[in-house]
Amino acid sequence: MKHFALATIAALALAGNAQANEELAKKNNCTACHKVDAKLVGPAYKDVAAKYKGDKKAEAMLIEKVKKGSMGVWGPVPMPPNTAVKDEDVKTLVKWILAIK
Numbered sequence: 649m650k651h652f653a654l655a656t657i658a659a660l661a662l663a664g665n666a667q668a669n670e671e672l673a674k675k676n677n678c679t680a681c682h683k684v685d686a687k688l689v690g691p692a693y694k695d696v697a698a699k700y701k702g703d704k705k706a707e708a709m710l711i712e713k714v715k716k717g718s719m720g721v722w723g724p725v726p727m728p729p730n731t732a733v734k735d736e737d738v739k740t741l742v743k744w745i746l747a748i749k
Contacts, residue, residue, distance in 0.1 A: 669744035676733045678741065684748065691722045697748040710742045 673679050681689035691699075700706035713721075715738060717729035730738070 669740060672737055672744075673741055676730070676737060676741070678730075681727070689725055690727055693745045694748050697746050700746060707742055707746060710746070711738050714738050714742065 670679075670684065673682070682691070682693055684693045686692050687695070696710070700710070713727070714730050714733070715735075717727055719726035733741075
């Protein structure tokens with residue numbers, strides 16, 4: 649019974665973090681081009697997570713791409729630089745995206 653309670657608490661905490669991180673994405677206008685589970689202008693976050701699963705360099709590389717912009721990885725539409733997004737927000741968002749299953 650203890651294990652079930654701990655698992656439930658952990659699941660709720662993760663769900664709360666996911667919701668908070670999705671709110672952070674909305675606050676920083678990421679959701680104008682991205683959705684969690686479907687392609688919009690840019691790729692779905694779940695597709696980004698799948699593409700870079702197990703890549704130890706992915707986090708640093710994606711942080712740089714978010715800050716400086718990117719082009720050609722997911723098609724012809726460029727992602728503009730997001731220089732106004734705080735560094736800690738970018739790191740939080742990239743970690744969240746890479747953890748999406």
